[in-house]
Amino acid sequence: MAILNLSINKKKYSVDVDPSTPLLWVIRDTIGLKGTKFGCGEGFCGCCTVHINGEAAFSCSTAVKDAVNKEITTLEGMQEKPLRKIIDAWLEQEVSQCGYCQPGQIMSAASLLLKNPKPTDDQIETAMTGNLCRCGTYTRIKKAIHKVIAEGGIK
Amino acid sequence: MALTRRDFIKVVSVAGGGLMLKAYMPNFIYSKNKKSEEDFTPAVFIKIDSSNVVTLIISRPEMGQGARTAVAMLLSEELEADWEKIKLEMALAHPDKYGSMTAGGSTTVRMFYTILRKAGATAKDMLLTAAGKKWNIDKSQCFAKNGRVYSASDKKGLSFGELADDASKLPVPDDAPLKNKKDFVLLEKPVHRLDMPEKLAGKPVFGIDFEMPEMIFATVVHSPYVGGKLLDFDSSAADSKLKIFKISNGIAICGDSTWKVFDAKNKIKANWENPEKDLSSDVISNSFKKLGEAGGTLIKEDGNFDDAFKNNSKKLEAEYELPFLAHAPMEAMNCSAYFQNNKIEVWAPTQSPQPVQSSLSQIFKVPIENVFVHSLFSGGGFGRRLNWDYPIEAVEISAELGKPVKVVWNRPDDMQNDFYRPASLHKLAGVINEKDELIGWKHHVISPSIRAQRNPDTDMKQPDAVDGALQLQYVIPNFRIDFSLYKSAVPVGAMRSVYNSQTAFANESFIDEAAVLAGKDPFEFRRKLLPEDSRLRKVLEKAAEISNWNEKLLSGKGRGIACHFCFGSYVSQVVQVSSDASGKIKVEKVFAAVDCGKYVNPDGLRNQIEGGIVFALSAAMQGAITVEGGSIKQKNFDTYEPLRYNQTPEIIEIAIIENDEAPGGMGEPCVPCIAPALCNAIFAATGNRIRKLPVYLKK
Numbered sequence: 001m002a003i004l005n006l007s008i009n010k011k012k013y014s015v016d017v018d019p020s021t022p023l024l025w026v027i028r029d030t031i032g033l034k035g036t037k038f039g040c041g042e043g044f045c046g047c048c049t050v051h052i053n054g055e056a057a058f059s060c061s062t063a064v065k066d067a068v069n070k071e072i073t074t075l076e077g078m079q080e081k082p083l084r085k086i087i088d089a090w091l092e093q094e095v096s097q098c099g100y101c102q103p104g105q106i107m108s109a110a111s112l113l114l115k116n117p118k119p120t121d122d123q124i125e126t127a128m129t130g131n132l133c134r135c136g137t138y139t140r141i142k143k144a145i146h147k148v149i150a151e152g153g154i155k
Numbered sequence: 156m157a158l159t160r161r162d163f164i165k166v167v168s169v170a171g172g173g174l175m176l177k178a179y180m181p182n183f184i185y186s187k188n189k190k191s192e193e194d195f196t197p198a199v200f201i202k203i204d205s206s207n208v209v210t211l212i213i214s215r216p217e218m219g220q221g222a223r224t225a226v227a228m229l230l231s232e233e234l235e236a237d238w239e240k241i242k243l244e245m246a247l248a249h250p251d252k253y254g255s256m257t258a259g260g261s262t263t264v265r266m267f268y269t270i271l272r273k274a275g276a277t278a279k280d281m282l283l284t285a286a287g288k289k290w291n292i293d294k295s296q297c298f299a300k301n302g303r304v305y306s307a308s309d310k311k312g313l314s315f316g317e318l319a320d321d322a323s324k325l326p327v328p329d330d331a332p333l334k335n336k337k338d339f340v341l342l343e344k345p346v347h348r349l350d351m352p353e354k355l356a357g358k359p360v361f362g363i364d365f366e367m368p369e370m371i372f373a374t375v376v377h378s379p380y381v382g383g384k385l386l387d388f389d390s391s392a393a394d395s396k397l398k399i400f401k402i403s404n405g406i407a408i409c410g411d412s413t414w415k416v417f418d419a420k421n422k423i424k425a426n427w428e429n430p431e432k433d434l435s436s437d438v439i440s441n442s443f444k445k446l447g448e449a450g451g452t453l454i455k456e457d458g459n460f461d462d463a464f465k466n467n468s469k470k471l472e473a474e475y476e477l478p479f480l481a482h483a484p485m486e487a488m489n490c491s492a493y494f495q496n497n498k499i500e501v502w503a504p505t506q507s508p509q510p511v512q513s514s515l516s517q518i519f520k521v522p523i524e525n526v527f528v529h530s531l532f533s534g535g536g537f538g539r540r541l542n543w544d545y546p547i548e549a550v551e552i553s554a555e556l557g558k559p560v561k562v563v564w565n566r567p568d569d570m571q572n573d574f575y576r577p578a579s580l581h582k583l584a585g586v587i588n589e590k591d592e593l594i595g596w597k598h599h600v601i602s603p604s605i606r607a608q609r610n611p612d613t614d615m616k617q618p619d620a621v622d623g624a625l626q627l628q629y630v631i632p633n634f635r636i637d638f639s640l641y642k643s644a645v646p647v648g649a650m651r652s653v654y655n656s657q658t659a660f661a662n663e664s665f666i667d668e669a670a671v672l673a674g675k676d677p678f679e680f681r682r683k684l685l686p687e688d689s690r691l692r693k694v695l696e697k698a699a700e701i702s703n704w705n706e707k708l709l710s711g712k713g714r715g716i717a718c719h720f721c722f723g724s725y726v727s728q729v730v731q732v733s734s735d736a737s738g739k740i741k742v743e744k745v746f747a748a749v750d751c752g753k754y755v756n757p758d759g760l761r762n763q764i765e766g767g768i769v770f771a772l773s774a775a776m777q778g779a780i781t782v783e784g785g786s787i788k789q790k791n792f793d794t795y796e797p798l799r800y801n802q803t804p805e806i807i808e809i810a811i812i813e814n815d816e817a818p819g820g821m822g823e824p825c826v827p828c829i830a831p832a833l834c835n836a837i838f839a840a841t842g843n844r845i846r847k848l849p850v851y852l853k854k
Contacts, residue, residue: 017412025414029372034364035357037534039485040566041417044792047485075357087355094347094758097766098219099354100361100485100534128800132792134485134535135219136769138803140762 004068008033009077019065023057024048026064027074035075035103039132046131049104049111050074056111056127075103078110082154086110086144089151093144097135105131109145110154117153164277164327173204174281174319176327178274180254180266196254199267199274200246201230203282207302207316209234210242214253215263216506217245217350218484218536220822221759222263224348226271228341228755229264233275233334236315237302238341243349248508248528256530258506259541259649261722261820264755268818272333278322280331285321286313345758350532362504362531363563365491370559371398373552374416376406377572380429380785381644388425399423400555404544407552409560417565431644431785436578439782440476442641443580446601447474451637454621458633460584463595469587470595471672475661476847478779480576481795482650486534487569492549493559498525499550504533506540514543515550537770538649542574567790574648575780577603577620579641581661586633591673593684595633598624598661602654603643615640623658623827628691628720629666629684645782651770652826655721660775660848663717663831668844677835678704678716690725690750691718693812697748698727701808711735712743715835717828723819724751725812728768730804730832734840740850742772742804742833747825749809752816760821765806767825772804773797775830777851794853 006013008031015030027036027050036059039047043061050059051073078087086106096102105128112119112127119127124145133141148154163179178199200212211230215222223243231238246253254266279299286304287294297306305312336343353360378385388406390399397419398409406425408416464470491502499521505511508528516523533540549562564572579602586595602620607613618638625636650656670680678699685692695718699705702714711734718727731744745768754760777796781788789795834845 018415021412021414025412029412029414032366033357034359034361037361037485038363038413038487038563040792042566042791042793044796045485075355079356090355091347091351094345094351094762096219096348096351096354097221097762098485098533098535099351100219102355103357106355125801132485132797132799134483134537134770134797136766136773136798136803137762138769138798138800139765139806141800 004064006067006072007070008072009074017064020063022060023050023062023064023067024059027059033074033076037100037103039101044132045101046104046108047101049107049131051107051111054111054114056108075106078106083110085148085151085154086113089144089147093140093147095137095140095144097137101131101133105133105141113148113154117155118149164274166323166327169202171204172320173202174278174323175200175202176274176278178270180270197252198254199270201274201278203278203315203319205316205319207314208240208242209236209302209315210244212244212246214246214256216258216508216530216533218258218506218533218540220258220263220763221348221756222258223350224346225264225755225759226267227349228346229267229271230275232339232341233272234279235299235301240302245530248512248530250509250513250523256508257541258536259538261822261824264818265723265820268753273331276331276333277328280328281322281325282315282318284325285318288321289313342755343757346756348759354532360532361486361534362502363486363489363534365502365531365561367491367559370491370561371409371556372411372413372416373407373409373560373562374420374564375402375404375548375562375568376408376420376423376425377568378405378427379571380427381431381434381782381787383427383429386426386428388423390423392422393419398556402548402551404548407555409552409556413563420565429785434644434785435783436478436781439578443476443601446639446641447580447582447599449639451599451601451639452615454618454636454638455625456635460595460597460633460635463586463633464584467586467588467594469672470585471668472582472584473665473668473846475581475583475664477579477657477660478781478848479578479645480650480774480778481570481573481780481789482537482539483570483795483797484533484535484537484539487564487566488545489561489563490546490549491559491561492546492553494519494550494553495557497521500527501546501549502529502531503546504531504540505546506533506536507543511543511546515546518547519550519554537651539573541649566792570789570791570795571787574646576650576656577605577643577647579620579657581657583661583665585665585669587669587673591675593629593631593669593673596627596631597635597637599637599639600624600658601639601641602657603641603647605647605649607640608643608647620654621658622653623655623719623721624662626720627662628689629681630686631684652721652823655719655823655827656771656774656830659717659719659827660830663719663828664834664846667715667831667835667838681716681718691720694718694725694727694748694750697810697812698729698746701748701810702729702731702746704729711840713836713839713841715832715837715839717832717835719827721827722823723817724749724821724824726824726828728828728832730829730836732833732836732840738841740837742776744805744807746807747809748812749825750812750814751819751821751824752814753818754811757811760811761809763821764809764825768806768829769798769803771826771829772833775833775848775850777849777853779849779852796853
C-alpha cells in the first residue's frame, strides 16, 4: 500500500492503495466514480476508457502508479460544455441501447476530437475500433461523431 | 381470480391521497396458471399524487431494449400527462402482483400495449369528470393536455394533482375512449430514451455500480470444467486479510475492493473434478451426426414426405451445424445481497425478478414475502440474465459473512459459466417436382433442449428446440419435422431469438439451395411459396425492393436474402458481401424490411434492428464457444469477439411496414435472418455454400 496523489477531472485525490492496482478499480471502488465501466479486464473491450493527459487509455490495464501526476479525465469530467457536446450528440442521436459501453465509446471519441477536430472516416475507425458494443450501436456512434464534427468539435 | 372485462381497472386507495389505478390484463403466454379467458392478472399500477407527479410502476426490467420508455409512452399518450414529469418506479419482485415480470420473449410492448393505453385513458376520463364537476360542466367540455385539465373557457386549468383526490372517489368508467392514431403526440413518434441522460452522466444506476454501507466486495472461482465439483483448494498464497471459503458453486473470495478479490483468483490452487474430460466440440459434433443418422421422433407431418421423396427425381439434402454461443453482455454477471434476520434483500441486474425471488426463498428457506428483489439496470442481457445462478451466490456469501456483499465476476468467469445458445445440427431434405416447385420439406432438428435440461420430465413430443422449424411459412404440401434430443452436459439457455437463430439458418439456407436446384431466383422462389396475403411475403418483397435485388452486382460481390416469422413479427433481410482476391469476405451492406404490427417508438425499433443486425453478424461471422477436454475454451473478447466498429456494414435502409396489426416483438425477430442471408450472399459472390457456422472460426 502507498499514498498516491491523483488528479481526476481537475480534482485532487489522495488514495492509499497498492500501486499496482489497475486505475479502473481505484476510480470505481476507492474514489467512487462509477461512470468508468469494467468490461473485460484485459484491454479487449474499451469499456474502461479514460484520458490520461488527453490520450485515451484502458484504465483496466493501467497501474494506478503510472497515472500519478498526470491529468485523468473520466466520463464525469465530460459533463460541461464544450466537452459535453459529445454526450449531447449521443443523446440526440439516441446512440445507446443498454448504455454500458458508451462511457468508453465517448472517451475514445473525445480523445480523437480533442487532438483532431476534423478526422477522416479512417481516423475515426482507428480511434473507435478498440471499443466493443454488444448491443451493436456502431452505426449511430458514427453518426453522433459526425454530428459533433459538423457542429465545430469540442474545443 | 375471476374478473369480467367490465371491472379490469380498479381504484386503489393510497396513503396521502391522490388517484391510484390498478389495471388487470388477461393472462398471456408466460402465465403458468392460464385457465380461461376470464383469468386476469393485475399488471399495471399508476399513481397521480396531489403534488402532480404521475408515477408508473413498471414491472419489466430494463436491459437496453427501451422497455421503460415504451411503457411510459403508452400510458402518457392516453393520459395526456406531462412527459417531462412522468416518473417510473421499478417494482420489487412479487409472485403475482404484476403478472410475469420477465424481460424475455420480446413481450413487453406486446403485453402492455392495450392495457397501458386503457389505463391512461381511464385515468384521464376520471380527471375530466372531476374537473367537470368542479366547474359544473359536462366532462365533454373539458380536455387534458400536458398534465392539466382545461375547459374552453378556463385557460389556466387545473393540474392532475389538484384533481386526483376527487377523481379517486368517482366510479371507474369501462368505456373510456382511446385516442385516434392521427391525434398521437408520442406513439409512433421518435422519442428519446428516459434512462439515457443518467447513464451518460455516469450515475451509479447499473447493477455493478450498486454500493451500500459496510459492503464487502466478493468474487467467485468457478470450476474450469463443465459441471466440475470442487475437490479441495489451497489459498495460502493469497492475501491473508481476504476471507476465502467454499460455497456451493465454487470458492468465494471476499475483501475490501473488487481488484483485491480478482487478483487473488490467480493465487488459489484448486483441484476440481472433471466429469466430462473427454468432451470436445468434435465429440459433440459426432454425437449430433449419430443422432441424425439414427432418425428422430416425428413431431409434425402434413402430406407424406417420404412418398414425395421416393416418387420424384429432383431432390436435395443438406446438413447445417451451429456452435454454442455466449451471451457476453458488456456488464459481467454481478449481484449485491444482504441476508440478515431471516430476510433477504438483493440488488440484481436481472431479466427474471420472480424466479430470483422464488429460488432464493426456496434455497435459503426464507418466506417469499421476506425476499426483496430490486431489479437494477443491466448492461445488456440477451437472455443471460434470465438465470438466477449469480444471485444465489451473492446470498450464500452474505449469509456466511453476515454482511452486505457485492459479487462481481470477471470476464473469463462470465464467458465460461454461461447458459449457452445451444449448438445444433439440422438435416434437411427437399423435393422439387417437374414444374420446379418445392413440394417436399423435411427438417430434422438435432439439438439440446433448454427446457429438458432444466426439467428432465419435460414432454419431448412438443420440444422447444423445433421453434422456428415448425412455423415455416412456406406452403409445401409434404412437410415434416423430426426431432432428436442431444443431452448436453454444457449448460444451455435462451439467447436473443432462442431457437430461431438456428432453425432460420437451416430453413433459409436450404430454401436457397432448393432455388438453385430449381434454377430459380432465390427471391422469386420464396415469394411463390408464400400466400399472396402473407405478411411475410410483403416484407420479402419490400426487402427485395429496397435492396435493388434485380440490379446486377460486380463480379466478386453477392446478395443474399432471407425471411422469417417469430415473436409476432415478420422480417426479411438482405445482406450484400464482397470477396477479395484472397477470398476474404466483407459484409458491405444490410437491408431490412420489418412488419411488427403497431409499434410504439419508431426510433427504438430502428435501434433494435440495427443492433440486432450487428449482434447476429457477430455470431455468424466469428462467434463460437468451443469445448476441449471438458472445458470451455474461450475466456475473453480476444477469442470470442463481437464485431467491432471497423467491421460494421453500412445499414442502408430499414423499411417498416405500416399497418394496424397487433404489436409484435422486435428485440428478437431482427436476429434470425442475418446468418442465412449472409451465407446466401457468400454463395452468390463465390459459389461457396457455408453450412457450418461461424464463417470464420477463431483459433
